[in-house]
Amino acid sequence: xAASTLAAKAAGRSAAxxxxxxxxxxxxxxxxxxxxxxxxxxxxxxxxxxFNASRLVEVWTGFSLKWYGTAWTDPSxxxxxRTSLIVAVANxxxxxxxxxxxxxxxxxxxxxxxxxxxxxxYGTIVTPEIVIAIASLLFFVTINFDLGIPTIVITHVVYNxxxxxxxxxxxxxxxxxxxxxxxxxxxxxxxxxxxRITIPLLYPAILAGALLAxxxxxxxxxxxxxxxxxxxxxxxxxxxxxxRFGVSxxxxxxxxVMLVVTLTSIFTASLIVRRHGRGEGEAGLLLAxxxxxxxxxxx
Amino acid sequence: xxxxxxxxxxxxxxVAPLGFILVFSFLTSADYGGIDxxxxxxxxxxxLKAPIYLRIFLNxxxxxxxxxxxxxxxxxxLAYFLATRAGRWKNVFLIMLIVPFWTSFLTRTxxxxxxxxxSGPLAHVLRQAHLLQGDLGFLYTYxxxxxxxxxxxxxxxxFPLYVSxxxxxxxxxxxxxxxxxxxxxxxxxxxxxxxxxxxLTGCLLVFIPLTGExxxxxILGGAKSYMIGNLIGDEFVSAHDWAFGSALGMAVIVLLMxxxxxxFRLARRATSAEMSL
Amino acid sequence: xxxxxxxxxxxxxxxxxxxxATGGLALAxxxxxxxxxxxNSLAPVGPIESELSVYNWDQYLSPDDLKAFxxxxxxxxxxxxxxxxxxxxxAKIEAGAKGYDVVVPTGYMVEIMIAKKLLMSLxxxxxxxxxxxDSIFRDPGYDPSSKHSVPKDWGTTGFGVRTDKLxxxxxxxxxxxxxxxxxxxxxVLDGATEVVGMALKANGFSYNSDxxxxxxxxxxxxxxxxxYVGKITSTDYKADLTSGNIxxxxxxxxxxxxxxxxxxxxxxxxxxxxxxxxxxxxCWAILASAPHPVAAHTFINFFLDPKIxxxxxxxxxxxxxxxxxxxxxxxxxxxxxxxxxSADSLRPLETRKATPGGQRARDQIFAEFKxx
Numbered sequence: 001x002a003a004s005t006l007a008a009k010a011a012g013r014s015a016a017x018x019x020x021x022x023x024x025x026x027x028x029x030x031x032x033x034x035x036x037x038x039x040x041x042x043x044x045x046x047x048x049x050x051f052n053a054s055r056l057v058e059v060w061t062g063f064s065l066k067w068y069g070t071a072w073t074d075p076s077x078x079x080x081x082r083t084s085l086i087v088a089v090a091n092x093x094x095x096x097x098x099x100x101x102x103x104x105x106x107x108x109x110x111x112x113x114x115x116x117x118x119x120x121x122y123g124t125i126v127t128p129e130i131v132i133a134i135a136s137l138l139f140f141v142t143i144n145f146d147l148g149i150p151t152i153v154i155t156h157v158v159y160n161x162x163x164x165x166x167x168x169x170x171x172x173x174x175x176x177x178x179x180x181x182x183x184x185x186x187x188x189x190x191x192x193x194x195x196r197i198t199i200p201l202l203y204p205a206i207l208a209g210a211l212l213a214x215x216x217x218x219x220x221x222x223x224x225x226x227x228x229x230x231x232x233x234x235x236x237x238x239x240x241x242x243x244r245f246g247v248s249x250x251x252x253x254x255x256x257v258m259l260v261v262t263l264t265s266i267f268t269a270s271l272i273v274r275r276h277g278r279g280e281g282e283a284g285l286l287l288a289x290x291x292x293x294x295x296x297x298x299x
Numbered sequence: 300x301x302x303x304x305x306x307x308x309x310x311x312x313x314v315a316p317l318g319f320i321l322v323f324s325f326l327t328s329a330d331y332g333g334i335d336x337x338x339x340x341x342x343x344x345x346x347l348k349a350p351i352y353l354r355i356f357l358n359x360x361x362x363x364x365x366x367x368x369x370x371x372x373x374x375x376x377l378a379y380f381l382a383t384r385a386g387r388w389k390n391v392f393l394i395m396l397i398v399p400f401w402t403s404f405l406t407r408t409x410x411x412x413x414x415x416x417x418s419g420p421l422a423h424v425l426r427q428a429h430l431l432q433g434d435l436g437f438l439y440t441y442x443x444x445x446x447x448x449x450x451x452x453x454x455x456x457x458f459p460l461y462v463s464x465x466x467x468x469x470x471x472x473x474x475x476x477x478x479x480x481x482x483x484x485x486x487x488x489x490x491x492x493x494x495x496x497x498x499l500t501g502c503l504l505v506f507i508p509l510t511g512e513x514x515x516x517x518i519l520g521g522a523k524s525y526m527i528g529n530l531i532g533d534e535f536v537s538a539h540d541w542a543f544g545s546a547l548g549m550a551v552i553v554l555l556m557x558x559x560x561x562x563f564r565l566a567r568r569a570t571s572a573e574m575s576l
Numbered sequence: 577x578x579x580x581x582x583x584x585x586x587x588x589x590x591x592x593x594x595x596x597a598t599g600g601l602a603l604a605x606x607x608x609x610x611x612x613x614x615x616n617s618l619a620p621v622g623p624i625e626s627e628l629s630v631y632n633w634d635q636y637l638s639p640d641d642l643k644a645f646x647x648x649x650x651x652x653x654x655x656x657x658x659x660x661x662x663x664x665x666x667a668k669i670e671a672g673a674k675g676y677d678v679v680v681p682t683g684y685m686v687e688i689m690i691a692k693k694l695l696m697s698l699x700x701x702x703x704x705x706x707x708x709x710d711s712i713f714r715d716p717g718y719d720p721s722s723k724h725s726v727p728k729d730w731g732t733t734g735f736g737v738r739t740d741k742l743x744x745x746x747x748x749x750x751x752x753x754x755x756x757x758x759x760x761x762x763x764v765l766d767g768a769t770e771v772v773g774m775a776l777k778a779n780g781f782s783y784n785s786d787x788x789x790x791x792x793x794x795x796x797x798x799x800x801x802x803x804y805v806g807k808i809t810s811t812d813y814k815a816d817l818t819s820g821n822i823x824x825x826x827x828x829x830x831x832x833x834x835x836x837x838x839x840x841x842x843x844x845x846x847x848x849x850x851x852x853x854x855x856x857x858x859c860w861a862i863l864a865s866a867p868h869p870v871a872a873h874t875f876i877n878f879f880l881d882p883k884i885x886x887x888x889x890x891x892x893x894x895x896x897x898x899x900x901x902x903x904x905x906x907x908x909x910x911x912x913x914x915x916x917x918s919a920d921s922l923r924p925l926e927t928r929k930a931t932p933g934g935q936r937a938r939d940q941i942f943a944e945f946k947x948x
Contacts, residue, residue, distance in 0.1 A: 537939065
């Protein structure tokens with residue numbers, strides 16, 4: 001009697017779990033959809049209201065492109081946009097290079113050096129932005145370094161290098177050391193290993209890091225406010241000063257344009273990349289070679 | 300050496316400037332801003348004198364903690380989907396994830412201001428559907444701050460999670476299923492431990508900057524949300540008290556470093572458990 | 577925009593203000609051209625430089641007028657950068673930021689910057705249009721003999737109310753004590769001096785009081801008020817009042833004037849409370865470190881032209897310091913009581929006079945208020 005109730009209970013429970021398991025796939029998809037909807041909701045609002053003839057968001061008075069015209073003819077906005085892009089790209093390149101190298105390097109050094117380095121990496125993230133902003137301003141003034149695009153890039157790179165380093169490192173941890181060894185066995189120099197094995201395998205993390213670095217730089221306000229010069233206003237600074245009368249349709253127009261431009265360039269880029277494929281093939285071959293070599297040795 | 304470029308950069312443009320702040324924290328503020336080069340140990344004790352500083356700090360940590368937890372809960376399924384189910388569209392999804400963040404933080408946050416307003420579109424729709432009477436009551440509350448936080452920090456959580464999940468060998472999960480483990484069991488005993496580096500990185504990347512966040516609370520949280528970031532900013536800019544602001548800044552940095560050290564000690568135990576798999 | 581300078585309006589100042597306000601003849605008591613030009617050793621005026629950087633509040637300079645200036649001096653490249661408060665600007669300049677020429681500090685900030693030697697003595701040979709500035713503005717308390725600044729515009733700080741949601745108040749006392757009615761829909765400016773000052777006024781004290789007992793009472797008023805406060809902002813209240821997120825807001829008269837010009841205009845009434853409020857003057861000044869002083873003077877001189885001033889007010893909605901400019905303003909603006917308040921309402925206003933001790937006390941109280 002007891003056994004059959006137990007069995008029945010177990011059967012019932014696994015049946016329930018199965019049902020729950022069946023919901024898993026659709027639930028996952030729904031959740032993803034919900035999150036993306038959440039992320040794009042304000043964006044949709046921004047795009048819609050960039051076409052609103054009225055200056056106010058409370059009323060819709062008709063479709064109009066006039067704000068785009070205003071944005072286009074306002075040199076300060078275009079200047080700010082250009083500055084933002086230059087800064088963000090420069091920062092992304094530098095931060096990705098430094099951060100990736102640092103992540104790889106951290107795995108290879110001794111405990112002491114690593115801890116000291118880690119201290120700096122975490123230090124840059126831990127420090128409140130306002131503190132580093134003022135500190136950097138004082139620093140540049142003291143060494144008589146003129147404020148401008150270089151100072152903005154320099155300070156952004158400090159923070160973003162750490163971001164890239166941490167993301168790449170997350171991927172690196174536990175990565176198959178066998179690959180490195182196999183490559184060495186087959187006579188590759190450390191640089192070759194780096195170029196043709198490690199970095200291609202780290203590719204998703206590096207891309208993720210670069211994207212984040214670009215975004216944070218493009219979007220940054222506090223740091224930029226303090227270290228920008230008289231002639232180097234970025235888009236966030238420009239927008240902030242325009243917000244006193246509420247969300248400005250001109251700002252919405254600029255945001256929409258940015259959206260369209262970036263989306264088109266991303267899609268074109270991905271089409272190009274798809275044609276050329278990626279270098280994971282090499283790593284796979286190497287792994288296979290290493291494994292067969294190991295098998296032969298064991299035989 | 301590989302660490303050299305980053306290390307040089309850090310020392311020149313982070314450690315050196317921070318040195319200024321450290322020095323300032325031991326000096327006196329000049330009237331209306333700036334620094335008087337007068338040695339003064341009183342800035343640090345001042346932190347402990349009035350309870351409001353400790354209260355603000357604890358509020359901030361609480362908000363950061365809750366925000367991070369929410370990001371993890373919201374972001375993990377998303378990262379899982381991206382890493383395991385998205386297939387060829389992986390990169391597309393990743394980029395779609397970050398595209399909203401190219402429209403300027405302020406624009407987005409002020410858009411939320413409109414969306415969440417009592418006379419905004421969301422309230423309007425809910426009222427039409429008879430799901431709401433009167434005010435939405437969301438804006439200028441703690442809830443609004445948390446929502447804004449999750450909105451703006453999600454990529455910082457999702458990217459490391461994704462990177463870690465993507466590396467997960469699916470064959471391990473298949474093996475587990477073959478051996479009779481249920482989905483949930485496989486998740487807890489395999490997926491989570493193996494993606495722990497990603498989880499830890501994500502939590503760290505969100506929690507730490509979140510403690511210094513002050514713009515989101517200022518815009519969406521109104522008068523009820525005063526975080527340590529607001530306080531430090533105000534001390535430097537509004538109150539012109541550079542010395543005290545510096546002391547506050549240094550104190551926050553030190554306290555957070557301590558928290559991180561503890562975090563890592565605990566995390567090391569978690570990841571070493573993974574190694575024994 | 578944080579505010580002013582000086583101290584209690586003297587009888588002379590008050591009369592002059594009201595004369596300006598009622599659009600009557602400006603008191604010519606002091607006569608014209610009484611500018612005792614500052615420096616003894618003036619460098620010879622050189623050729624105009626090729627670049628100029630103006631560091632200003634946002635939307636505080638008409639784009640059309642700026643275009644007209646650029647058209648007049650086509651070889652001059654003009655950069656504009658913006659800030660949202662006097663303190664932001666001071667923080668950057670103090671930390672040593674260079675490259676800016678013209679700044680727009682409020683009176684009390686002019687005084688602070690003079691004390692810190694951050695401003696250049698003006699060369700009045702390059703500012704002939706200064707002769708149009710009303711005599712009352714020529715020798716302000718914050719900048720004796722106008723050595724370092726010229727007035728840009730002036731205004732008041734009071735509060736505005738959504739008359740469709742709340743019954744209109746007329747005193748600071750009511751503004752603070754009616755808090756329970758607001759249900760969290762009231763905002764105050766993000767400025768220690770304004771907020772503490774208004775609380776002082778509500779208790780019947782001077783805006784610039786330094787007395788511990790009085791400041792303590794102001795503190796109590798504020799802490800009682802805090803639970804009902806929705807937002808502390810100097811930038812968002814216009815949008816908030818329009819959308820109904822906020823029903824009552826402390827703010828500056830020009831902003832409320834701008835609200836009336838919106839379509840549709842929200843039913844907001846601006847009040848100068850009977851206890852008084854703050855009267856402020858924003859000024860043009862040139863930084864001591866300015867790399868392009870000649871261009872800077874040229875710029876300021878252009879904007880001292882009464883015709884330009886008459887156009888500026890149609891953009892900024894803040895009163896100008898030149899009565900001559902009135903002939904270039906539309907009637908609606910000239911007779912607008914928000915921009916040009918009546919003599920009676922101006923009477924109890926005070927201008928700000930900061931002292932280090934008083935400022936520190938205010939900062940402390942405000943920090944407590946914010947954190948409460």
